Amino acid sequence: MDWDDLSKDELLSRFLQMEERINELEEKLEEKDERIEELETRLRKYENPHTPPSKRRSGTDESPTSQDDEDDDVRTDGGTPGRKDGHDPEWRSTADPDEEVEVTCDCCPECGQHFDESEGVSPRLVEEIPDPQPPEITQYNRHCYQCDSCGTETVATHPNCPDEGQFGVNVIAQSALSRYDYRLPYRKIADRFEQLHGLELSGASAWHATERAARAGRCEYEQIRRQIQQTDVVHIDETGIKRDGEQAWIWTFTTENHTLYAVRESRGSDVPAEVLGEDFAGTVICDGWTAYPAFSDNLQRCWAHILREAEDVAEKQPEGKPIYDSLRQLYVALQTRLESDLTIRKRAELQRVARRELESLVERPVPDGPVATLLGKIEGGLDHWLTFVGEPAVSPTNNAAENALREPVVLRKLIGTLRNDRGMFVHETVLSLLATWRQQGRNPYDELKRVSRDNEMVSRAQAVPAVESSE
Template sequence: MNADDFTKEELFSRLLQLEQRVEELEQENKRKDKKIDQLQEQLDQKDERIEELETRLRKYENPHTPPSKRRSGTDESPTSQDHEDENVRTDGGTPGRKDGHDPEWRVTADPDKEIEVTRDCCPECGDHFDESVGVSPRLVEEVPDPQPPEVTQYNRHCYQCDSCGTETVATHPDCPDEGQFGVNVISQAALSRYDHRLPYRKIADRFEQLHGLELSGASAWHATERAARAGRCEYEQIRRQIQQAEIVHVDETGIKREGEQAWIWTFRTSEHTLYAVRESRGSDVPAEVLGEDFAGTVICDGWTAYPAFSSNLQRCWAHLLREAEDAANDHEEAEPVHRYLKQMFVGLQSWLETDPSPRERAQMHRSCQNGLRSLVERSVTDEAVATLLGKIEGGIDHWLTFVGEPAVSPTNNAAENALREPVVLRKIIGTLRNDRGMFVHETILSLLATWRQQGRNPYEELRRVVSNNEMISRAHAVPAVETSG
């Protein structure tokens, strides 16, 4: 059948049908184009989200990120795991006591009093009991109700010497020379701020809720500042102890001062911890705190301030191994470097457990240092691997100090652990306001950390230093002398 077989009406009808079909197809194409545009927009949004997440992930997956902040090493999908335990840790560990660790039991306190709890009749049938057939003891520990503040007026009598004209005001050990708050209030305010991490407004609320003591946030700040001034003498004693130490772990992290960049440094030994807030991150800070004549060993990371201060260093192997592992994950050429470093470190740790002699230590030090020199001399084409080898070469004299000196640790974990508390506080307080804030911050943090290391009670120690400061202030006070014309 050809076109001649159709009438004009039929051809016209067919043409209309074709035009409608074309129009339908065009509409369908428009809908598909719109759908494609929507899908493309969603893909662009997802690409932006992926880039944002990768940027945030780099903060937690780099050579300088400690293992505690890294993602779990498991590759299992969350959807494939059982949901029986909603408290599964995400840091790669498991809750509860670790294998091989002895359990710790809470020591049961001796009762201060005993109360006999009896019953006269059966709760079911009402029949009267003749006597008990046994005792089911239960120890209950409770704190006493908060006590209201005790307000004391000290009528301090004034005297004038008839011989020399000196005016004297009588003193009392419980009466402070400054302010209206006593030793307990000052100590609790400082502890609430730096141990319980409360804002000063919350500290004031706590005193009012528990004791009915009305004070403002500013008063809580001034009480904390008084505690810092009272403890500054002990802070300087801690500094002198650290200056005489044979081994000091040193590290630093950023902190804001009036919104500007500053640094909080930590200096840690086995018994003392000192914090110093400074605007500098250079070698002048350890020179100031430790003294330019410091003769001990500094355990540190690879920051350039440390070799500028001292040549007696131990570079942190935890940083080195993490950096080598990250490089090996991204660059095949770095795999033998990471493998060599890991085998050396693990081998040295096992060998040191045999308690080698000083001569054996010296021989092992030379052997391992030669091995590191051979490692950094290898030819590589990848820039990242070359950078890693350059860092190893830059610290070639400082990686193996722990081999020759038994008391030196190969990692700087002690200083990194000491910085955790200041980092948490940094997230809460945001910025230090001025020099007074820096003074209080470094002083109280140092005292609390040192007392914890030594197993001392921070509250009792704060009360001690505040009380002692009042007595010392009175002992060194110069009385006013009035002379007649």
């Protein structure tokens, strides 16, 4: 186009058109910038060293799990991924039949020829559950008495008649399991009772039944806490949860046989001090959160966290690659060495050698940036990275606590927020009971019924007035 041949009006029109187009492009560019910023924010949430691999590796084509380099697939729990080669298949155990039914045929379905006798049996086991039963409704006519001697009024009790509410222990147990095992809303729990058993109750009634289960199991919750207080090693971790829309935290304290959850509005060292006691003498396995060294000096910092962080730093800054490689090699070497049955003396020597390796690592001159920050974290935890080398019962990672938090995290996505202190009470109690019972191989449904019955008996025993001595 020859701009010299255009008139002044044509040039002005073309200029206005170009200016309008430029404004449109600038608006689109601004929208794209906002979208890029939003996506980068979401990416940082899932691709940072503090995000567990289970959340970061989503199974996409670019996921690290699709890489062929076996050296990059290092477990931080001391094991190797997948089943071992030659592992025998596992089959479901065969149940013993409760009834045998003879299935016979009189004649050939093709030609109608009559069969004389069977030539063999082809057994097939079929497992079926009975149809849901309707509710059993019992009226307990509790007789009232008054003592002629002291005037005390007494109402007779029955072991199957609760002192409050109109629902029995089976309803209480199933309400709690439906909420915390099946993750159903209380409205759906009420629907389930009506569909399966013809039992009509509201969502509020399902909530009250779950609350009764929590109150019944609170004594056992406190027993779990006392058991954890007496252990030598405990895994601790915490994650956010909402309480009436405000920030709170759910803590987990996990041992080999017990798990306890505590919902608190604090993320400070006062929470482990409250749960474990300020004089707790065991080893705490944890991440790098400042609340833990403020609570105890006897720590084991999680190697899974520091290795993930080192790997992330190596991708951001070239100077971080040799540091990540050194850390990873040291960890693998320690794990390999500890597979043999070392004496306490050899463990102590190995611990001293490993500490010197870490000290030489943090003394490297590096430029400011992520690498310097990483080395600062390693140096700040020098007294806590190698506790597992000297103490055989201590794990080098905090995977146990992170695994224990998975169920509360899933529930957090479903329920959104706990509404009040009662909700916090129920949440931490029922979660703790179910997790501990599973660790111990106990049936949660049977245990919920047990604690509900026991609670009724204890409540009645406490309600009986003591007889004063006449002496």
